[in-house]
Amino acid sequence: MDTSAFIAGFDPFAVNEEEYTTPLVKDELFSNSLAFLRLETAIKNGKVKVKTPREQFVAEVKKHSKALGDIFFLSEADVQVLALALELKNAGYAPLIATDDYSVQNVANQMGIEFASLLTFGIKFKFHWIRYCPACRRKYPPNYPSNTCQVCGAKLKRKPYKKSSLKQRQKKE
Ligand SMILES: [Zn+2]
Structure with a gap:
């Protein structure tokens, strides 16, 4: 899950799959927000794992984002999410990024990583x-x-x- 997912109201407990996010995503959420508290609870319960992607995958994502011109619109947290998805894919997982961010979707698409808009998870609120x-x-x-x-x-x-x-x-x- 990227930052847009949590801000829009994504609930980790409503999903049965193994769930991951990155440390910078947590940093991007306001610490007194519902989104932050929801994520923190999910982390404490082991529902969401927080993982920093390895540097080689971050570099790979940056290379693709630069080529697409999306690098300007991605935060470091977005880059981490994409890099983590790539790392998990390389490890044999089939990652699905939950995001409403157009640039994250665009780069994911270019790298052959699946994504799902938040509407898929029943979220209609857009910001x-x-x-x-x-x-x-x-x-x-x-x-x-x-x-x-x-x-x-x-x-x-x-x-x-x-x-x-x-x-x-x-x-x-
Ligand atoms: Zn200035």
Whole structure:
């Protein structure tokens, strides 16, 4: 499962398969959110395993993402998820990435890794990412084709938002 899965409300206990995610996915979730608590409970119960992919698979994913142009839209957590899926596939598993992230799906498709949108798991709620500079707070659209802030050069971060709450914030500014 990638970050988008947990934020959208994916419930690890509703699935019978062996489930994995990566440390950076956990880091991307807000620690007071329902998504974080749900994942933490699933980890403590042994329902979800947290595994860091080996470096060779991370490099392989980055190579493919660069070739596709998706590297700008993938967070390090996304890259880890793809790399872990690749590692599991190499180990003889048949991994299925649960994700609503278009770039994750695109790179997975290119690498011959199966994925399933969250609708498959009964989740109809969709959210969008906003990308921002953690240093100067400048905001960037999701399709901004770079990983770095054009003003100060810092590495961009992202957070989920609902369209309605973004409009409210813009009015205040
Ligand atoms: Zn900046």
